[in-house]
Amino acid sequence: MSQQQFLAAIITFLGGCILYVAGKVIEKNNINKAILAEIKRLLKAVTAHEKWWAARIEAKDTNYPLVPFKIDVYAAQINSIGMLKRDLIVHVVEFYGYLQFINSIQGFRDQYVKEGKSDQYNDFYHKLLKNIIRDFSTVFEAA
Numbered sequence: 001m002s003q004q005q006f007l008a009a010i011i012t013f014l015g016g017c018i019l020y021v022a023g024k025v026i027e028k029n030n031i032n033k034a035i036l037a038e039i040k041r042l043l044k045a046v047t048a049h050e051k052w053w054a055a056r057i058e059a060k061d062t063n064y065p066l067v068p069f070k071i072d073v074y075a076a077q078i079n080s081i082g083m084l085k086r087d088l089i090v091h092v093v094e095f096y097g098y099l100q101f102i103n104s105i106q107g108f109r110d111q112y113v114k115e116g117k118s119d120q121y122n123d124f125y126h127k128l129l130k131n132i133i134r135d136f137s138t139v140f141e142a143a
Contacts, residue, residue, distance in 0.1 A: 030085045032143075035092060038073040039140055042099065043133070045069060050129035053122075062122050068103040071096060091139045098135070102128050 001009075046069065056062045074096050077083075084092055105125060112121035 030082045034073050066106040095136050101116050
């Protein structure tokens with residue numbers, strides 16, 4: 001192998017390494033942006049839903065269907081959770097875990113209604129909504 005061929009091989013190898021690392025950095029940034037954008041959307045939706053639910057409780061008119069909050073981006077990126085910034089991982093997992101709990105609680109509403117405990121359900125559900133807003137509304141601002 002000539003010196004020129006050797007030099008060309010090294011340049012090709014280094015170029016490939018640089019492209020690989022650059023691609024991973026771009027992928028990491030995109031995953032972080034996508035997750036944070038979804039969280040921002042979800043916090044807006046939960047806040048609006050909480051205000052609506054509080055008004056429904058006040059009016060004693062809560063007989064409306066509850067629609068689970070969609071977490072498509074998080075679900076698609078769960079295998080890439082390690083790509084999130086280190087200081088975000090815990091908060092992201094906690095946020096989505098809490099939100100999934102709220103979604104699951106929505107499914108038990110009919111059982112409360114059948115038992116004549118609608119008011120108990122309404123207050124519990126409302127408290128969950130207020131808690132997620134309180135606990136997470138400022139956590140992601142810096143990011």
